[in-house]
Amino acid sequence: MNALIADDEEAPREQLRAALARLWPELNIVAASANGVDAWDDFLSHEPELCFLDIRMPGLSGLEVARRLAALARPPQVVFVTAYGDHALSAFEAGALDYVLKPVEDARLAQTLRRIRERAAAAPEQHLQALLNRLLPAARPAMRPIQASLGREITLIAPEDVIYFESDNRYTRVIHAGGEALIRTPLKELLAQLDAELFWQVHRSVIVNSRRIASAIRIDENSMVVTLRGREERLPVSRQFQGLFKGQ
Amino acid sequence: MTIISKLGLDWSQFYWAGPRRTFSDAELARGGQQPWPRGVDSYVVISLVLVCSSMYSAWPQPLRPWLWLGVAAFVALGLAVARRLWQRPTRTRLNLFGYALMLPVIVLTAVLGLVLRLPKDLLLLPISLATAFTVLSYLGWWTVVVLRVQQIEGRLAELDEQDRAVRLARQLATAQIQPHFLFNTLASLQHWVDTQDPRAAPTLRAFTQYLRSTLPMFERETLSLAEELQIVRHYLTVMQARLGERLAWAIDADPALDGLTLPPGTLLTLVENAIAHGIEPSLRGGRIEVRASFVGSQSVLEVRDDGAGLCAEAPERVGLSNTRARLRHQFGERARLTLSSLHPGCLARIEL
Numbered sequence: 001m002n003a004l005i006a007d008d009e010e011a012p013r014e015q016l017r018a019a020l021a022r023l024w025p026e027l028n029i030v031a032a033s034a035n036g037v038d039a040w041d042d043f044l045s046h047e048p049e050l051c052f053l054d055i056r057m058p059g060l061s062g063l064e065v066a067r068r069l070a071a072l073a074r075p076p077q078v079v080f081v082t083a084y085g086d087h088a089l090s091a092f093e094a095g096a097l098d099y100v101l102k103p104v105e106d107a108r109l110a111q112t113l114r115r116i117r118e119r120a121a122a123a124p125e126q127h128l129q130a131l132l133n134r135l136l137p138a139a140r141p142a143m144r145p146i147q148a149s150l151g152r153e154i155t156l157i158a159p160e161d162v163i164y165f166e167s168d169n170r171y172t173r174v175i176h177a178g179g180e181a182l183i184r185t186p187l188k189e190l191l192a193q194l195d196a197e198l199f200w201q202v203h204r205s206v207i208v209n210s211r212r213i214a215s216a217i218r219i220d221e222n223s224m225v226v227t228l229r230g231r232e233e234r235l236p237v238s239r240q241f242q243g244l245f246k247g248q
Numbered sequence: 249m250t251i252i253s254k255l256g257l258d259w260s261q262f263y264w265a266g267p268r269r270t271f272s273d274a275e276l277a278r279g280g281q282q283p284w285p286r287g288v289d290s291y292v293v294i295s296l297v298l299v300c301s302s303m304y305s306a307w308p309q310p311l312r313p314w315l316w317l318g319v320a321a322f323v324a325l326g327l328a329v330a331r332r333l334w335q336r337p338t339r340t341r342l343n344l345f346g347y348a349l350m351l352p353v354i355v356l357t358a359v360l361g362l363v364l365r366l367p368k369d370l371l372l373l374p375i376s377l378a379t380a381f382t383v384l385s386y387l388g389w390w391t392v393v394v395l396r397v398q399q400i401e402g403r404l405a406e407l408d409e410q411d412r413a414v415r416l417a418r419q420l421a422t423a424q425i426q427p428h429f430l431f432n433t434l435a436s437l438q439h440w441v442d443t444q445d446p447r448a449a450p451t452l453r454a455f456t457q458y459l460r461s462t463l464p465m466f467e468r469e470t471l472s473l474a475e476e477l478q479i480v481r482h483y484l485t486v487m488q489a490r491l492g493e494r495l496a497w498a499i500d501a502d503p504a505l506d507g508l509t510l511p512p513g514t515l516l517t518l519v520e521n522a523i524a525h526g527i528e529p530s531l532r533g534g535r536i537e538v539r540a541s542f543v544g545s546q547s548v549l550e551v552r553d554d555g556a557g558l559c560a561e562a563p564e565r566v567g568l569s570n571t572r573a574r575l576r577h578q579f580g581e582r583a584r585l586t587l588s589s590l591h592p593g594c595l596a597r598i599e600l
Contacts, residue, residue, distance in 0.1 A: 008528070009490050011436035011445075018442070035531055056428075058529045058556070083431040103435035189531060 002048035004031045006039035006065070007081060008057045012102050016052060016081060023110050036060030040068060041188040044204045044240065048076060050116060052100075055082045059192040067132040068196070073243035077116055097131065143193050146174060148181030155181055160198070163212045163228060164235060165190060167205035200244055202226060202237045216245035265346075265390060266339030267397040276336065279404035280396075284334050289327055292388075296323055303377075308370050318378070325349070326385040330392050337396040346386045353378050426520070436490050451489040458482035462513075470509040470578065473540060473549075477501055480519050480538060487523055494533025495523075501540035508540075508547055508600070511574035518551040518596040521568070526555025526594055534593065547600045554593035575600075 003020070007013040013032050020027055027050075031042035037059030043051065051069065053062035060068075062080055069075045080099040082089065089099070098112050145156040161177040167187035174181045183190075187205060200210045214227045216237065224237040224245065237245070271280065300319050307315050329345045357375050360366050433455055440448035461479045464471060471479075477499060484497045519538065527534050534555035541548055568585070575583040575598065584599040 008494075009432065009436060010492060011439040011490065012432070015435060015439035015442070018439070037531060056528065058531045083428050083435065102431055103438040 001026070001050060002028045002030045002046060003050040003052065004033065004039065004042055004046065004048045004076075005029060005052045006033040006036065006042075006057060006062065007052075007054040008035050009054075010034075012054070012081070012104075015102075016104055019104050019106060019109055020113075023106060024113055036062065036065050037188045037192050039065050040191070041204070043069065043076070047240070050077045050079070052079045052081050055080055059189065061136075063132055063136050064192075067136060068201075070132060071243070072240050074240075077119065079112055079116070143195065146181075146183060148174060148183050150181065157181065159194070160209070160211075162199075162209050163231065164206060164208040165199075200241070202235060202241045202244065204238060206235050208235060264339065264343050266342045266393050267337075268339065269397050269401060270338050271336075271397075271400060275404060276400070279407060280335070280400045282399070282403075284331050288330070292327060293323055303373075307373060311370070311374060314374075318374070319381075322381045322385065326381075326388060329385070330389055333389055333392050334396055337393040337400070339393070342389055342393045345389060349382050349385060353382050429520075433486055433490065447489050451486060454482050454485035454489070458486055462516075464512070468512060471512045472506060473501065473508040473510060473515075474506040476510055476512070476515045477538070477540070479513075480515050483516060483519060484536065487527075491527065491533060494530075495527055496533075496535040497537070498535075499538045501538070502542060504542065505540045505547055509578075511571070511578055514571055514575065514598070515549060515551065517568070517571050518549075518598075521596065522551050522553040522555070522594065526553030528555075530556035543599075549598040549600075550595060552590060552593060552595040554590065556592065 005013055005016055005020075007016065013034075017029055017032060020029065030046040030048050031039075033039035033042045036053075036057040039051070039053065039057070039062075040060060043065075051065075053065055055062040057065075062082075066078050066080070069078060078098070080097065081102060081104070082099060083102045098115065100109050100112055143159045145158050146162070148155045148157060155178075157174060157176045157178070163175045163177065165187055166173045166175070168182065170184075170186060171182050172185055172187045172190055174183055187207065191199075191201065191207060194207065198210055199207050200213075201207045208226065208228075212228050212231075214229045216224055216226045217234075218224050222239055224242050225234040226237055226245075227234055296319055300315060304312070304315070329349075333341060333345070357371075357378075361368075361371055361375075433451075437448060437452055437455065439445070440451065458479065461475070461482055464475070481499060484495075484499075488495050488497065515538065519536065522536050527536065534553055536551065536553045539548075539550040539552075568587075572585045575585060579600055582600070584597075586597050586599075588595050588597070
């Protein structure tokens with residue numbers, strides 16, 4: 001089994017890694033992410049079956065990452081790692097979610113790991129998403145306009161005018177109603193600022209304004225594309241995100 | 249006799265009645281400021297007027313004008329004494345007033361009956377009435393004293409309880425050693441001890457010093473700026489070890505301000521906020537600057553960060569309203585605590 005560890009502090013991250021190596025030597029740690037944005041990105045590139053998420057992380061909190069994970073077609077199992085005093089703790093207990101407290105104790109972690117192995121084959125928990133929705137604040141503060149600089153000129157792009165964002169090496173291409181622009185903020189960081197209801201990630205390197213999507217077309221068993229209102233290009237939908245388009 | 253003594257009777261109550269509890273001036277000022285219930289006045293006056301009217305016809309003709317005068321005197325005296333006892337309800341005063349009332353009645357009876365030899369049928373009614381009024385007054389006073397002592401005692405207990413709760417809340421609010429900070433630090437320390445990382449010893453030392461320097465916060469009303477900065481320094485040292493390159497910090501304080509006294513934890517709260525809302529939520533981390541200086545005649549304390557923090561006062565920044573209230577308590581209205589956005593970051597500024 002593959003696993004991902006995310007904690008914004010190095011010592012707890014490494015402590016967990018060491019404890020996992022002791023208690024579950026066969027577990028393969030594919031990524032140790034230093035914030036929520038990296039955790040999400042690392043998940044998309046490795047697709048581990050198990051994620052250990054710290055709650056308080058910059059970029060995306062552990063709860064926000066978990067909510068994105070829960071929306072996927074095949075969500076991984078999630079174990080929250082948290083220090084005493086988190087308001088979410090009682091909700092975890094009530095919702096029977098897996099969590100371990102920092103500093104991580106071997107006995108407690110072993111117990112959680114046993115539960116995870118038993119559940120590995122079972123269906124994903126349906127209630128996770130509902131619970132996370134309740135824990136997370138309803139809306140992020142409204143996003144400020146995107147500032148794209150070209151030479152001496154800085155263009156301000158209202159978020160709702162954006163048609164889609166596309167990752168371009170270390171930059172992000174912004175295709176908007178008034179043309180195209182290149183910004184320096186990496187896509188994965190931008191993701192954390194965007195309203196997830198409006199902007200849908202359909203691919204590791206593409207985020208689309210859902211109001212601009214005209215249709216989703218299945219090409220074959222594995223591939224899907226979306227078409228956009230008033231534009232020619234088709235954007236790929238990777239397998240992970242195909243669950244977004246189910247029909248009603 | 250043995251049976252009676254076994255009953256535990258307090259014989260002194262027979263000739264010197266009333267509760268044993270007495271209150272100091274301070275206790276009375278604190279728990280005994282309730283006003284005299286005015287309703288008692290009307291009740292007493294109306295009752296006595298009714299009683300006297302009903303026996304008016306039975307009253308010997310020559311003494312009739314005296315009846316009203318006597319009743320008025322009794323009422324005025326009885327209520328005046330009751331008010332005094334209300335203000336300071338003690339057994340001694342109750343009994344002094346009681347005997348002071350009884351003795352003249354007894355003496356007057358003796359003089360009128362035995363010395364002046366006034367006729368019995370003339371004396372019987374006034375004397376009985378005077379005796380009845382005396383006993384009634386005394387019973388009234390006794391009731392006032394007993395109830396009043398209980399009332400003040402209850403009020404004092406209530407105030408003590410309230411004080412204890414306030415003190416405890418203040419201590420907890422002051423200490424504000426957040427469990428989250430405690431356990432996250434312990435998690436890092438444990439890992440570094442396990443792996444014999446060189447960061448273990450200095451971090452443990454700074455953490456211990458932090459805890460020790462926060463102890464006076466439990467006991468004292470104020471800390472000097474120098475002490476407060478020491479706490480902040482230990483706190484930032486611990487956070488520095490935990491966050492590594494994500495945190496940079498500096499403290500720049502005018503030594504002339506060292507003696508400034510502050511409510512404990514004032515600066516620490518601002519620095520904790522800068523960490524929690526500025527540095528920790530920022531992907532790249534940031535820098536915290538603590539500054540204490542004179543600007544004109546004012547002392548100005550500043551905590552600025554260049555992190556991701558939304559500067560608007562979010563409801564979770566409970567520490568701030570608490571800090572503001574404590575500053576106002578110590579410095580009055582001239583104390584100001586303001587937050588402003590720095591783009592990026594946040595500036596918290598205290599002017600005293």
